[in-house]
Amino acid sequence: MVAKQTVLEFQHVVKKYGSQVILPDLSFTVREGEFITILGSSGSGKTTTLKLINHLIEPTQGKILLKGQDSQALDLIALRRQMGYVVQSIGLFPHMTVAENIATVPKLLKWSSPKIEQRVKELLELVQLDPEKYQKRYPRQLSGGQQQRVGVARALAANPEFVLFDEPFGAIDALTRLELQKQLKTIHQSLGQKTFLLVTHDIAEAFYLGDRVMIMHEGKIEAFDKPQKIIQNPPTPFVQNLMATVKAEQKMWEGLE
Structure with missing residues (x-):
């Protein structure tokens, strides 16, 4: 090995x-x-x-x-773009939808719209949030656990x-914490x-x-x-x-x- x-x-x-x-x-x-x-x-x-x-x-x-x-x-900007960052306070932008939050860094990197849409869908599925149901919601419409899942998806968006x-x-x-721990372990392994x-x-x-x-x-x-x-x-x-x-x-x- x-x-x-x-x-x-x-x-x-x-x-x-x-x-x-x-x-x-x-x-x-x-x-x-x-x-x-x-x-x-x-x-x-x-x-x-x-x-x-x-x-x-x-x-x-x-x-x-x-x-x-x-x-x-x-280069500091390039370094940070290869690192996803998730904090306790989550820090989702309240005026942006779930999809827009996840797309923040890909947009800065000037990804095409179809590529961004596909990536948002992939990541919502990865964190077990139905894209059709959640991508147009705002952070205030989510539970704390759902917000943290979106935070993880956003951190992974640019494939760091x-x-x-x-x-x-x-x-x-x-209880939500235990579920998120299991999910995060599965995500890492996948x-x-x-x-x-x-x-x-x-x-x-x-x-x-x-x-x-x-x-x-x-x-x-x-x-x-x-x-x-x-x-x-x-x-x-x-x-x-x-x-x-x-x-x-x-x-x-x-x-x-």
Whole structure:
């Protein structure tokens, strides 16, 4: 089996705001087609890490390589167009229909109208929203879960190599959240070569979705491995405590059965 190429690499990345150090020295690699989840509590540096990838913020020191190229040397607009971005607040344009929202980047790229229409239809079907029923609706006419599906479709519209998710399901009720997690995992598997990176503070979400899970604490990586390996052999005291918390919760639920 041929090893997949490294498509993202952080080399000793430091992020500071004045004297406040958010990331003291961050290094890791991501391979093509992986689904990476970044788990951590508030202030762990997980969202900062995600925003550094598409240069919403810039590193203080170190390098971020995309397919071996220094991302700071790349054209910023071109870089962001190869990266879909999904956030918790969704950020759909309220004055645009679902179809118009999804078509935003393809229109900027001057795709033809038939190509855009076909792409909108494909993506609505991918996120399990009937194009005939939903493409002419406005965001206010959708549930929170439906809006988030449109957000995912919009992020995938221009066929990006990377899709970044920042707590995408954090504001959605538990049952809808579970359904969207299952759907997102299926979407990733069906797309094959797309690289997904998702930030979350939800342990179950991180371990369910991630091919590998990066656990961050105070700007440092405490673990970065396959979920089962972390569960079987937590590498640091912080991760050991985290796993103990999960086991304690499981016992509590078992006790209620």
